[in-house]
Amino acid sequence: MKKSLKLIPAMAALAAGIVINPATSHAVANPYERGPAPTEASVTAKLGPFAIASKKVGAFSHPGIREGTVYYPTDTSQGTFGAIAVAPGFVSPEALVSWYGPRLASQGFVVMTLEITTGFDLPEARAAQLLSALDYMKKDSTIKNRIDPGRLAVMGWSMGGGGTLRAAQQTASLKAAIPLAPWDLGMDWSNVRVPTMIIGGDNDFVASPGFHSEPFYAQLAGEKAYLELENAGHFTFTSDNNTIAKYAISWMKRWVDEDTRYTQFLCPPPPAPSPTIQKYRQTCPY
Secondary structure, X not given: OHHHHHHHHHHHHHHOOOEEEOOOOEEEOOOOOOOOOOOHHHHOOOOOOOOEEEEEEOOOOOOOOOEEXXXXXXXXXOOOEEEEEEEOOOOOOHHHHOOHHHHHHOOOEEEEEEEOOOOOOOHHHHHHHHHHHHHHHHHOOOOXXXXXXEEEEEEEEOHHHHHHHHHHHHOOOOOEEEEXXXXXXXXXXXXXXXXXXXXXXXXXXOOOOOOOHHHHHHHOOOOEEEEEEOOOOHHHHHOOOHHHHHHHHHHHHHXXXXXXXXXXXXOOOOXXXXXXXXEEEEOOOO
16 A cells, blocks of 8 residues: 555656656656756856767768767766757868867767868858758667657857758757857848857957848847857857857757756846856847
8 A cells, every 4th residue: 555655646747747857856847858957057067967978970971961070978867868960160170169069968968060071061051961960860870869859959150150040941840059150141031930049259250240140130030049259259169168158058958958947047137247248139038
């Protein structure tokens, strides 16, 4: 009888669609929640709570991509993870966006940073390669069982940012997009409904916010945010940066993992003057 009584709370939780997260030992209504409750320290840490491994993707080992590196959590006890593909900019190697791999993967994502087919590929080609990278991750024998194929996202810098917007425009099923200092010309983003955070730099003279990031943000139709970094140029995005990491992690967690614990970092009161943030706009509450 006592054993039966102990089962009642668990049965009630299952009936309500609630699961027990073994990492936090509490009932959660969101089955995609991964990792402990976030703090300011955790979202700005160099590495998150998940131990990670990496895998090199050989040249032209999958249709539509050249090569790259996949970073993934080694622990699968909490279930599958969302997947993110990351593209570099014009005539730029994978190495310039490689820091996003471990930073995001250690927070509970499978991440592939790409070597673009040719450095001269325009945003349209980069969009195709981002989507092909997601397809690769869903099918690769090493990592496919770690990925939830219904929770995919894209991210990219410069022309890779333009490619990120185009991928979101073409694939409404994506859960999130983060264009970093995006560069593109002559496009209308008013049909993009994928939750999108654009991050620009106030001193960017390659993809200046006034001609790229800000008008792109204004056109977006879905949930969105715009972060403009203070004293930041076009190449600020190629080096490890705590502010970029904080907002990118929080955005991916909120939309790919549907984890509202991260809303606190995305929907605060308007920020006071900051040495790192020039502007912040959003469509809160999410």
